[in-house]
Structures are given as structure tokens and as C-alpha cells.
Amino acid sequence: MKPRVEKLAYVPLRRRIAVPILAVVIALLIMGMFLWINLKSFSDVLTAYKEMFTWPFSPQMGFFDTLAKMVPLLLIALGLSVVFRMRVWNIGAEGQLYLGAMLTTWGALYWLNDSVNPWLAVPLLLIIGSAGGALWALIPALLKAYLNLNEIVATLMLNYVAYHWVNYLIYGPWRDPKGYNFPVTALFPKTTWLPKIGGLDIHYGLVIALVIVVVIYLLCYRTRWGFQVKIIGDNPTAAEYAGIDTRTNIVLAFAISGALSGLAGSIQMLGIQHRLLHGFSPGYGYTAIIVAWLARLNPWAVVLVSFLFGGLLVGGEQLQIVLRLPVSMIYILQGIVLFTLLAFETVARYRIHFVKD
Numbered sequence: 185m186k187p188r189v190e191k192l193a194y195v196p197l198r199r200r201i202a203v204p205i206l207a208v209v210i211a212l213l214i215m216g217m218f219l220w221i222n223l224k225s226f227s228d229v230l231t232a233y234k235e236m237f238t239w240p241f242s243p244q245m246g247f248f249d250t251l252a253k254m255v256p257l258l259l260i261a262l263g264l265s266v267v268f269r270m271r272v273w274n275i276g277a278e279g280q281l282y283l284g285a286m287l288t289t290w291g292a293l294y295w296l297n298d299s300v301n302p303w304l305a306v307p308l309l310l311i312i313g314s315a316g317g318a319l320w321a322l323i324p325a326l327l328k329a330y331l332n333l334n335e336i337v338a339t340l341m342l343n344y345v346a347y348h349w350v351n352y353l354i355y356g357p358w359r360d361p362k363g364y365n366f367p368v369t370a371l372f373p374k375t376t377w378l379p380k381i382g383g384l385d386i387h388y389g390l391v392i393a394l395v396i397v398v399v400i401y402l403l404c405y406r407t408r409w410g411f412q413v414k415i416i417g418d419n420p421t422a423a424e425y426a427g428i429d430t431r432t433n434i435v436l437a438f439a440i441s442g443a444l445s446g447l448a449g450s451i452q453m454l455g456i457q458h459r460l461l462h463g464f465s466p467g468y469g470y471t472a473i474i475v476a477w478l479a480r481l482n483p484w485a486v487v488l489v490s491f492l493f494g495g496l497l498v499g500g501e502q503l504q505i506v507l508r509l510p511v512s513m514i515y516i517l518q519g520i521v522l523f524t525l526l527a528f529e530t531v532a533r534y535r536i537h538f539v540k541d
Contacts, residue, residue, distance in 0.1 A: 240495030263444030276339025278469025279346035284446025317446015325438030
């Protein structure tokens, strides 16, 4: 008998469920080794995990901070889940987030004024932010659709353009003269702020994000366009023979993804920051890639995974305070999760079959 590796024609449901769970568990074990090397005490490692998984999810502690960080992750991951279904890779969500935040800032500070009704100002700014993200995503979309340019390179490079464009503005013409020389803009008028939900310490951006979950689910699973997107992702050649316009669908999927990333940037400005400042995003656009893959591009699963990763970000901030660990430890954990997920995804698609010599 000798072993032979065979690729599975269909991955069983139990494997598809087990893959993300195993990826997270293995990542946490590897992360524990890094923490033990840094802290040199097993009890401190347990303390670190306790802080990481209790503080962010306790209503008396960091629960609402977790919800606030969940919102941009949820919106961006929903957009990525649409474009990734086509097996087209938008790595530029971070740049699209920045463009949405930038145009929202322009609208709040230089277009609207204090006299505009909040019921009109907030929706207008959210639309502007979404449009900014969509337009930024259309650049690599058109290059991919009509020139077959590698979208990974194009979207990734545009992230740096967006990041430094925003930095130029906040260090230059948009810098607040009353900001003590810090790289921040002036505070937005209060008429442009997203209101809080009742007496809770969370803004209505959470409601908007949850509504969009339903919209994306219906779009991907209950419409003809969603079916076409799936066919393009599974077999582009078959899609062409079936008369599906691949180019138009690529552009449309990128536009939706960019719009949701821009909306995330807009909500972050109007609901949390209330001004544009340097480094306002801790890498939401990149973290959302992991969120989308862990959720297996399912909108309902994206809600859960983005909530957990929002808690992970809050837990990382708590580790800085309690154990004086650098926040980079959380980014290490995110990277380990992604690598283990990719590894288990590959393994899950194969099986070892023993055959006679």
C-alpha cells in the first residue's frame, strides 16, 4: 500500500466549517508562544488572554468600543465578499477607506455649514464618502476589465497614493490652525455628527452596517446578478460562453466594494473621529480581508467574525495598558490567522488515499 494525494471534487461541509475554527485555534497557540517569549511567564500569558477575551466583550468595559471597531470591518468585509466571489482581488480597501474619509471631511468642512439640517447633512456626507471609495476602486477595475492589468498590484499601490494624499492634506492645507501643530483638521460641525443610538455609546453607523448585511445577502444569493458573479468566479470561460458580460460585472463588483469601503471611512469620520487625522485607521482595510476569508464570504458569518476581530483590536489596546505589550502583537496574530487559514484551506481540498502497489 502506498499513499496517494487526491484533490477533492467537493469539499464537505464539515471541513469548510472546521477550517476557520482550526485556523484561529492554531493561531492562538502560536501567539501564546510569542507572548511567553516576550513575557517569560506562563501566568502572564494567561492574563494576556484573559484581558484579550473578557475586556472587549463586557458591557461594563469595552463592549461598545468593540462594536465601534466592528462597523468599518463589517462594511469593508461585506464589500470584499462581493468582489472575492468573482475570484478578483481587491486589496485596495484601505485606500478606498481613506478616500471616503477624505471626501467626507471636505464635505463637512468646506461644502456644508452649520445651518444645514442634520437629517440632510449626514446622508449627503455618507453618499459623498461612498462615491469617493467607489471612484477610487474604479481605477483598478477598469484597468483589470479592459487592459487585464493585475488588480492586486494596482489596488495595493493605490493604497499608498491615498494614504499619502490624505497626509499631505492634514499636514498642509487642511491642518487646523488651532490644533497646536498636530496633523489634524478642524472639528466637524456638530450638525454633521452621526447620532448615538438611544442612550448607548454607539452611533447609528452600526444600524446602517446591519441593514447592508441584508442587502448584500439578497444581492449575492437572491438575484440574477449574484448568480452571474458566482459563475464568473467558478468558471470565467463558461460565463463568457453563457453570454455574461464579465467586464461590466468586474467593474460593478469593484464599485460596490469600493463604495462600502468609502462608506466605512465616512462613518468613521462622522461617528467616531469628527475630524480627519493622521493614522485614523489601524489597518481596517487589510484586517477586513482576513475577516472576509474567515467568514467564507458569507454575509451572516461576516457579522460574527468582524465582531470578534473588533474585540481583538480592543483587546490589543488593553494589553498595551495592562501588560505594556506593543499593539503589533495583535497584528502578528492577524497575520498568523491568515497564514494558518490559507494552509488549512489548501489541506482541506485534498485527501490521502492508499492504493495497492
